[in-house]
């Protein structure tokens with residue numbers, strides 16, 4: 163096929179086009195958020211139940227229970243771990259944590275451990291607690307004794323650094339806190355808010371896991387959509403994500419029952435998200451809760467006030483003036499007096515599940531928020547123009563989960579959209595199943611566990627259409643972004659990981675190719691056959707006069723294609739980045755440009 167390319171750009175391509183969608187769906191706790199201990203603060207658990215001890219186990223016969231402490235370490239963290247050292251034990255006795263399906267231990271890395279302890283009964287006991295990392299069969303990788311005393315029943319915090327001299331051969335390791343069984347015979351100790359951090363991305367305190375963060379940063383994303391997705395919305399009004407419960411000291415963060423079947427520590431909170439965006443050079447596309455919970459509740463219009471105020475405070479936390487807003491003053495007190503960049507705020511998520519109440523919820527939220535924040539663009543999440551909303555949304559978030567074939571055949575999805583000043587955020591898209599009659603089914607019925615070359619090339623075809631329609635598509639992000647392979651709530655995902663390593667997918671390399679090879683204007687060219695198998699987009703990077711041609715071949719057979727460039731002078735060579743299965747990297751090739759006019 164011969165493709166003729168126009169020298170005259172049809173439209174600019176927004177710098178915000180390629181980015182990332184994030185929510186905690188086996189992706190924050192135990193993943194991007196670097197905390198290595200699971201259930202570190204016994205948040206949102208029922209005391210005196212086995213479940214409350216999730217991820218913890220006794221060492222050498224200690225008696226463990228989670229108790230509602232009569233003297234809690236903080237009002238946000240009412241539960242403590244009670245450890246009783248039984249009589250007659252010798253050697254280390256205490257408690258271990260298995261991490262998030264493992265703990266990676268690397269020689270030479272500095273691990274920052276901390277915990278709070280108190281003796282519920284004062285005594286003359288003096289001894290030491292040994293803080294360590296050991297393999298699952300008990301081989302010590304590193305340990306440090308810390309002197310303790312039972313002279314008081316008050317809480318004390320222990321901070322230690324651990325520096326293993328050897329790396330563990332697997333991730334089957336435990337974090338352990340032990341006392342000498344003989345010396346501490348009969349003692350009862352309460353513990354709260356444990357924490358174990360490896361080095362973090364850009365050394366941010368309470369920051370991100372380096373390997374996952376680096377993999378995401380290397381995509382060169384322009385935006386980061388947060389905090390969801392269903393995990394913003396939640397099943398009930400009370401369980402919704404609330405920005406103010408996720409900022410400040412970890413002792414002040416109660417955590418919450420997330421929407422994906424596990425408790426969120428909220429250690430990855432709004433300030434941590436914003437610092438992450440700043441460290442990567444992304445702008446947040448931040449959502450506010452919009453008065454609907456997935457269990458079916460819509461807050462009555464007369465009762466929306468407090469939720470609208472909470473959204474105003476959330477936005478003020480990001481961009482407000484510390485002199486005028488307490489939420490902004492809180493941001494300043496946490497180390498960022500200047501506002502963060504923020505252009506887009508999404509009102510809810512997938513509110514097509516509650517269209518009938520979105521009419522008043524959208525109206526009341528946006529009327530109030532736009533008055534407070536005239537420069538913010540608000541994104542609607544119901545189906546486009548159905549229902550009709552007031553004020554008329556100028557941005558919509560469109561989600562599509564479909565088959566690889568659907569994506570390959572729908573690269574013209576936006577070509578037919580009316581150009582009426584409305585712009586679109588393709589906030590979630592992915593080919594997730596080969597079964598068009600059971601998209602959200604299981605692997606047994608066609609659901610993809612990981613992306614494939616078929617799904618990724620289909621997505622690439624679709625993405626050429628997003629560039630062609632970037633006059634109305636301002637941002638697009640594959641979803642979900644991350645998953646822990648040992649504990650997934652959704653497949654496929656862009657990047658998978660476990661305690662030890664990161665596994666970028668074929669779709670990751672497609673997203674990275676588009677994101678790292680951006681133009682800022684679109685050059686019209688011969689249109690692909692919408693139902694064909696070869697798709698392309700041609701863009702120009704005006705700063706370097708580079709012409710960037712992206713091509714997706716959605717089938718496994720080679721297809722010759724010639725691009726006829728209408729320029730008088732063209733360099734004699736270029737580079738081709740080709741992503742072919744089973745390569746795990748993109749290969750650069752020099753290309754010779756014949757027939758230069």
Ligand SMILES: O=S(=O)(O)O[C@H]1C[C@H](O)[C@@H](O)[C@@H]1CO
Nearest residue numbers: 391392393511512590641642
């Ligand atoms: O079950 S779904 O509604 O399809 O869930 C999807 C849509 C929702 O926004 C996001 O949280 C989730 C996975 O990316």
